[in-house]
Amino acid sequence: MRIIAGKWRGRPLKTLPGASTRPTLDRVKETLFNLIGPYFDGGTALDAFAGSGALGLEALSRGAERAVLVERNPRALAVIRENVRALGAEAAVRLLFLDARRLSEVLPAEGIAADLAFFDPPYGWSDAALAALLVKLAASGVFRPGATIAVERGGPFSALPDEAPAVGGVLRRLKRRTVGAATLEIWRFDRNPAG
Template sequence: MRVIAGKARRLNLKTIPGNETRPTTDRIKETLFNIFQPEIPGCRFLDLFSGSGAIGIEALSRGAEYAVFVEKNPKACTCIRENLSFTKLTDGGKLLNMDVLQALRSLEGGEPFDCIFMDAPYEQHLEQPVLEYLADSTLADENTLIVVEEDLHTDFSYVEDLGYHLVRSKEYKTNKHVFLKK
């Protein structure tokens, strides 16, 4: 796994061994950022369920002003710190080693993020409580692009009831990215 573009281009990133995280492949990450790219320069980026930090680091490398990484697994947090240090992007990143909903509450009251990305463990439906929280949060406004990576069969029919509209959906062999705005 590597950084695809920007300041840290071609640098290899560490991942934690085992099955606790599921890194986004370079091919899918490249497709995601081809879609995401107009939003990235100068943005405030929130990477939820960060894993190795690859998505937030890619955003920083491509010109995001600031990225917050949220990950509760201590091994993954060590990996994120090492990846930020190796890519020399530490100054632009903040790591919160806690549960995602706890982290969102701790960030409440700050400026809204421009981009929020979440890649929760598949088939555990952890994205729904996060989207429910963000629907009434100051962390996301009508300009915030929220991207959810989830299993291909995950149902998102409830998002309109929460006040979101589907901007786009991109499907791959086993998963998909759903792009939402308030």
């Protein structure tokens, strides 16, 4: 696994051996960043199931100002720390040893809101659980208005309609693409005009 583009292009990333994490393959990652826009002009990227940190670090390499990498597996968190250190990205990364279901409590309390968010949960997560999490995060202010939300699943993410209301806004599905066994979906969070 490696950084595909940007200032750290070609730099290798470590991954946790075994089946406890499921790293996004380079081909899938490349397609994902082509769908959301290959480069960024600042902003905060959130990787809610960071694994190796590859998606958040790729976003930093492509111009995001900072990344919040969330992981609940302590062994995976150690791998993320190694990758962050190897890239010299410590100042731009906030690591959270946390279950993603607690993000709606922690991030608003720290004044963190995401412009770009990645959700690639482990196999055990149902579509319904992921949909509930996205709606809860949107309602809590974790996503900035206009935030791009990238979801990776093993098949179509069908637990939300193409437009799903959330408190103060709406989640809109913009794109869906299948790459091998992965289905990528791009969503946007828009505030209600009065909100």
